[in-house]
Amino acid sequence: MTKVNALNLQVVNQLNEQIENTMVRIQQLSNQFGLSPIITNSLNVQSNYFDYVIQMQELLRTLDAGKTTIGDITDISIYAVDSGEVISTTDSIVPIEQSRYEKLIRSVEASNKAFQLIDDTSSKDPFLADNSFFLRKLTYSNGTGYRGMLVIMLPKQALQKAIHNINLGPDGALYIVTSENKVIATTSLASSPEIAKHVGKAIENWNESKRSEQFLVDHSLYTIKQSGNFHKWIVISEIPVDQLSESTRFITRTALLLLFLLMLLGLIGSLVIGYNLYRPLQRLKRHMRSIQQGNFSNSYSDYPKNELGELGTMLNNMAFRLNSLVEDLQQSEELKRRSEITVLQAQINPHFLYNTLNTISMFAMLKDYNKIRSMLHRLVSMLRYSMESYEQLVPLSGELNYITDYIAMLQLRYDCQIIVRMEIDEQLQDMLIPKLLLQPLIENSLFHGIFGKETDQGTIVVRTVCLTEDTVMIQIEDDGLGLEPDRLEQLRQHIKHGNRGKSIGMMNVSERVRLLFGEQSEFRLESKGQGEGTIVSILIPRHRLEFAKEEHSHDGSI
DSSP, X not given: OHHHHHHHHHHHHHHHHHHHXXXXXXXXXXHHHHHOHHHHHHTSOOSSHHHHHHHHHHHHHHHHHHHHHHOSOSEEEEEETTTTEEEESSSOOEEGGGSTTHHHHHHHHHSOOSEEEEOOTTXXXXXXXXXXXXXXXXXXXXXXXXXXXXXXXXXXXHHHHHHTTOOOOSSOEEEEEOTTSOEEEEOOOSOHHHHHHHHHHHHHXXXXXTSXXXXXXXXXXXXXXXXXXTXXXXXXXXXXXXXXXXXXXXXXXXXHHHHHHHHHHHHHHXXXXXXXXXXXXXXXXXXXXXXXXXXXXXXXOOOOSSXXXXXXXXXXXXXXXXXXXXXXXXXXXXHHHHHHHHHXXXXXXXXXXXXXXXXXXXXXXXXXXXXXXXXXXXXXHHHHHHHHOOOSEEEHHHHHHHHHHHHHHHHHHSSOEEEEEEEEOGGGTTBEEETTSSHHHHHHHIIXXXXXXXXXXXXXXXXXXXXSSSEEEEEXXXXXXXXXXXXXXXXXXXXXXXXXXXXXXXXXXHHHHHHHHOTTOEEEEEEOSTTSOEEEEEEEEGGGOOBOXXXXXXXXXX
């Protein structure tokens, strides 16, 4: 009898513990969902339909994951007060009036309880009679009022399944009873009134015996255990004394089998948890080895949603950033190489040199020694500037002197009076810019602007100003032929997309400015229309500027 009592008590305790664990997991899941950003965000009404669909997809994935975690439940639903909708893992999204949970939700709304377990086995509605429901109000962060409700459905079939394999003999039975003494699962084959009679008598004697765990009533041994959790369910085992002797061996085998199953479940759970931890770690290891080998383009998207997943996401972002930096570096080096080649080609233009020497030869025939001396002086200064200075960055004053010599020589060759106005901010005289940066812009202003207008006089304004505390502007303005709107937009698109065509000079300047001064720099091309002149502006972030330590001098004049 002592051994049977101990085994019987062990079976009841294990069954109670199993039910207890299920209910604790349900309560823990409700607490997690109450704090989950995905759940709380889903309670907000989305004005954008696309955001609403994405939000519902994330919510359903979260609910499905929670249902899988517990295992015994058949449905998890969320009722959003603002939208009036019930989102379920088994049903479609419907207004609360069309939901089968309406009565339950309204009942909990009318109460002052934060959560409630509803077991209505006497209901005429099969849906309410065959299931237990855990409902929890999802309150606002400040604790005032609630914005939604979580509904978890636990079928009584799950409870019946938990006990149907436990055989206490032909006359023995197990009962799972609610705190209101309603039987929600049993192994007894007796009628409902007979079951209610047995359970009522057992609970009455249990209370009279000051809730002793084991006692005898009417030649039957009762073992009763009540949960200390919120649900207060009672597990009752009834074994007639007459069959105790013949059932001892069976109960022993049942207890051992149950223990084995619990150990097996624990082992399987440990293996599953270990595998779920091992697999992301191996994936992280492969990912890090791939990055170590220089493969920055590989990306892993199936990381779990935990700390390992956050680390994997950071690795993905780091690899993407490294890949972008490598590509930018390669592109920058290529642009730098092409720009440097273009600069070297632009330093000595054979046609310009040929025409200049031809003009000097013509002046020699005319014995105009003053012009010969002036042109030779200008030519030597330009050659010295372009050939002898190997620095890629030169002071603005040196570039302006070069432009002065260049315009002066063209003025001697062509029958056109070119007026150059220098509007230079004194504090920007010594800022460093790429060598021969402005010469292509001056050349465009002359040959495509002023000379194309076929007038006796043209004006070019070179100005540098501080637009703001953070931005410096270099601007070339002429009163030449100008650009039609279509042609102006075409040139802007060519420069923006890097298309090299006839505007290779401006394209080269734009690329060199971006390469040296960064993406925050800007190259602008403007024209008021045909015959209204052209304005080219270069905007440079002030923090990217450097200044010469010594002021470069030049003796050219115009």
